[in-house]
Amino acid sequence: MCDRITAVITGTIVGLSFAIPAAAADMSLGEFEYRNSCVQCHGKDGTGDGPVTAFLRNMPPDLTAIQKNNGGVFPVSQLYSIIEGSQDVGVHGRDMPLWGNRYRTRANIDPEDTFSPAATEDYVTTRVLALIEYLSTMQKD
Template sequence: MPEHLPFRTLGAAIAAATLILATGGARAEDAGRQEYMYNCSACHGESARGDGPVARYLNVSTPDLTALARKNDGVFPLLHVIQVIDGRSGVGPHGTPMPVWGERFMKDGVEDAGPYAAEVIVRGRILSLAEYLESIQKQE
C-alpha cells in the first residue's frame, strides 16, 4: 500500500510528541540542556566554557559557548549555531573537525521513523540544543 502524505505528517507529529514525552514533558530548554550534557559537555564542559575533560586532548581550542552573543555584538547567532551543530550544510566552526551532529542524531535510531519524521526529530534536537545555548549566554 502506498504511503500517503497525511500518514507521513501524522508520523512526524507522533515522532515529535514522542521526543517531548521522552524528555519527561520538559521545556525545550530542559531538553536542550539534556542534549548538551549528553553530547557536548565532554569537550565544551558542563559550564560550556570550553573546559571539558576531553578538551585538553584536542588539537584545536574548544570555544566558550557562553560568549557567542557577546562576540556577536550582543546578539545570539541562532541560525549560525544551528548550522554549526547540524554540520550537514558544510558550515563548520572555524575549520575545526567538530562532529556532524545532524548525521549522528539521524543515526540514533530515528531513521526508522521515516525520512520526514526523522528530519523533524533531528531538527528538534538541534533547535533545543541551540535554544539552550542561547539561554546560557553571559554578557560580561
C-alpha cells in the same frame, strides 16, 4: 598513549551516563542534549574546559560568549548550521562531531521503526533547536 586516551574518554562517557538518567526528568531536552553531547569538550559551564580538551586539535570555544562575540545578537541560524553539520567550521579540520548525522543515525537505529525521511529531519531539527535554546540560556553579558 592511545590506551590512556581511550580510558579517559570511556571513563568520562560512563560517568556521565550514570549521572544523566537520574536527573533527566528534571531538565529540558536542550540541557539533556548539552550534557549528553557537549560537556565532554565544552565543560559543564560551557567555557571550553571539558575533560577531553587535552586530546583535541583545537580548543573548544567559550559557548557562554556566543552572543557577546556576535555584537549582542544570538546567531540561531549560524549555530544551527554548525551543530547540524552543514556549515564548514574551518580549514584546519573540526573536532566537533556532526550532530545532525548522529541524530539521523539515532532516529533510524531501531529496525522496527519506520522513520520517514521527513520524520527523521523533524527529529534532527527538534534536537538541534532544543540544544540551541539551551545555549541561549548560558549567555553572559
